[in-house]
Amino acid sequence: MEDVAIIGVGLHPFGRFGPKSAIEMAADAVRAACADGGVTWREVQFAFGGSYTVDNPDAVIGQLGLTGIPFMDVYNGCATAATALQLTADAIRSGKYDIGVAVGMDKHDAGAFTADPVAYSAPAWYGEMGYFLTTKFFGMKINRYMHDHGISHETLGRVAAKAFRNGALNPNAFRRKPVPVEDIVGARMLNYPLTQYMFCAPDEGAAAAVLCRADIARRYTSAPVYLRATTLRTRRYGAHEVHSTWAAVEQDDAPTVYASRAAYEEAGIGPEDVDVVQLQDTDAGAEVIHMAENGFCADGEQEKLLAEGATEIGGRLPVNTDGGLIANGEPVGASGLRQVHELVLQLRGRAGERQVPGTPRVGYSQLYGAPGTAGVSILSV
Amino acid sequence: MTRVAFAPDVFTWPADEPRLIGGRCPTCAAVAFPLPPACPRCGSTGVERHLLPRRGTLHTWTTQDFLPKEPYASGETPETFRPYGVGLVQLADEVRVEARLTESDPQALDFGMEVELAIVPFRTDEDGTEVMTYAFRPVDQEDL
Numbered sequence: 001m002e003d004v005a006i007i008g009v010g011l012h013p014f015g016r017f018g019p020k021s022a023i024e025m026a027a028d029a030v031r032a033a034c035a036d037g038g039v040t041w042r043e044v045q046f047a048f049g050g051s052y053t054v055d056n057p058d059a060v061i062g063q064l065g066l067t068g069i070p071f072m073d074v075y076n077g078c079a080t081a082a083t084a085l086q087l088t089a090d091a092i093r094s095g096k097y098d099i100g101v102a103v104g105m106d107k108h109d110a111g112a113f114t115a116d117p118v119a120y121s122a123p124a125w126y127g128e129m130g131y132f133l134t135t136k137f138f139g140m141k142i143n144r145y146m147h148d149h150g151i152s153h154e155t156l157g158r159v160a161a162k163a164f165r166n167g168a169l170n171p172n173a174f175r176r177k178p179v180p181v182e183d184i185v186g187a188r189m190l191n192y193p194l195t196q197y198m199f200c201a202p203d204e205g206a207a208a209a210v211l212c213r214a215d216i217a218r219r220y221t222s223a224p225v226y227l228r229a230t231t232l233r234t235r236r237y238g239a240h241e242v243h244s245t246w247a248a249v250e251q252d253d254a255p256t257v258y259a260s261r262a263a264y265e266e267a268g269i270g271p272e273d274v275d276v277v278q279l280q281d282t283d284a285g286a287e288v289i290h291m292a293e294n295g296f297c298a299d300g301e302q303e304k305l306l307a308e309g310a311t312e313i314g315g316r317l318p319v320n321t322d323g324g325l326i327a328n329g330e331p332v333g334a335s336g337l338r339q340v341h342e343l344v345l346q347l348r349g350r351a352g353e354r355q356v357p358g359t360p361r362v363g364y365s366q367l368y369g370a371p372g373t374a375g376v377s378i379l380s381v
Numbered sequence: 382m383t384r385v386a387f388a389p390d391v392f393t394w395p396a397d398e399p400r401l402i403g404g405r406c407p408t409c410a411a412v413a414f415p416l417p418p419a420c421p422r423c424g425s426t427g428v429e430r431h432l433l434p435r436r437g438t439l440h441t442w443t444t445q446d447f448l449p450k451e452p453y454a455s456g457e458t459p460e461t462f463r464p465y466g467v468g469l470v471q472l473a474d475e476v477r478v479e480a481r482l483t484e485s486d487p488q489a490l491d492f493g494m495e496v497e498l499a500i501v502p503f504r505t506d507e508d509g510t511e512v513m514t515y516a517f518r519p520v521d522q523e524d525l
Contacts, residue, residue: 114449123391125388128452129481129514247476249476
């Protein structure tokens with residue numbers, strides 16, 4: 001099986017961009033990724049494009065050059081971009097192609113996501129009765145977790161405050177103004193214990209990566225980053241997940257735990273080897289829980305780690321150095337490739353004001369979303 | 382006044398002791414809610430109708446403090462919206478169900494609290510018909 005390198009990354013800023021379409025943003029991101037990787041669009045042999053709001057992400061080729069390549073469209077909830085990345089990598093690993101693009105794009109309305117619950121295998125009344133909200137699931141999950149493991153409201157506030165501080169250092173972020181912990185904790189409650197400033201917002205943006213066979217990467221770039229593992233997992237019986245009317249009494253681990261273990265095994269790397277981390281922070285509580293689900297700490301240890309500043313850019317376990325979802329918002333199809341974009345910058349030592357000190361060598365990213373799907377990628381120089 | 386159930390296949394009502402209508406797998410005994418077309422654990426079809434216990438304990442909970450977008454169909458506006466509690470209620474050792482709670486004050490909710498099924502008004506239609514839904518209410522509150 002061929003090893004895979006990421007040779008170029010590109011990003012259209014996340015936020016709100018008036019009439020600009022998601023496809024135009026995606027074209028910008030692919031152009032930037034190709035330029036970054038020293039590759040022309042004509043050299044790209046195939047692509048996977050992810051989106052929730054765009055029916056045909058492949059329409060982006062109309063703005064890049066109609067070269068006739070196979071371009072496959074994917075949607076997999078909040079794990080869409082991890083799916084596009086994994087499929088692109090697998091196509092190269094299989095030996096079918098040498099060089100390809102993974103791109104994600106979206107343009108969402110403001111406010112919490114909504115859709116037809118029936119399309120998520122939930123009954124129609126689930127929406128009509130006010131259950132079809134991802135936010136209330138996250139409220140229930142972190143509320144129990146705080147009770148079981150001694151996590152305080154202040155820790156949730158610290159997670160969000162860090163996100164806004166890191167976002168202020170990131171010119172591509174949606175929210176770029178620091179917010180004090182007390183303002184976050186005291187903000188309007190949306191779903192107890194989560195306040196307005198503890199949630200990410202659906203927004204707009206695009207991100208792309210150019211991948212190739214590892215053995216030819218240096219033809220294009222002097223700074224390849226290797227994709228050491230890509231895993232996806234769905235929920236098992238016993239996991240309580242988003243958009244579920246019920247859960248089993250007999251509990252099993254969340255899909256992230258399985259995706260994470262499989263990724264460490266595939267990469268031959270453990271959590272202790274990871275230098276910079278990107279986690280799905282749909283809300284501040286999700287970042288806390290995902291720290292443990294991905295093996296970076298024991299349950300409950302987050303209280304101390306956040307108080308010590310361990311997850312800050314200069315800490316021993318930097319998490320969401322670009323501001324994560326809380327500061328960048330979530331264009332669903334692009335979000336996971338934004339994580340990869342940030343990791344590649346960090347591993348190359350080119351993250352500017354938010355560069356993790358020392359020489360980070362291993363990066364880790366995790367996505368989680370409805371209806372219980374997780375994706376993990378591990379990168380290294 | 383006419384009262385109707387918002388989804389008659391989800392709970393038994395009118396009844397002196399209404400119950401949620403779940404399903405039990407004849408092959409592996411897994412219980413789910415509402416009655417599913419196939420077993421979520423083993424994939425067997427032919428899951429049988431199974432009435433769930435009326436009382437349970439609150440495994441976890443949150444509050445819904447903002448008006449959900451459509452398809453939410455309470456008829457409320459941002460001005461008239463009343464926040465509601467949502468819980469994951471464990472019914473004996475059979476299953477946990479997501480349900481609205483009659484209580485939405487965080488100070489009045491607690492983990493492990495005993496709760497009981499109640500059929501409560503959800504909205505009143507223009508013709509005066511009251512649409513009823515299921516919720517769980519703290520047992521102590523009922524006894525006060």
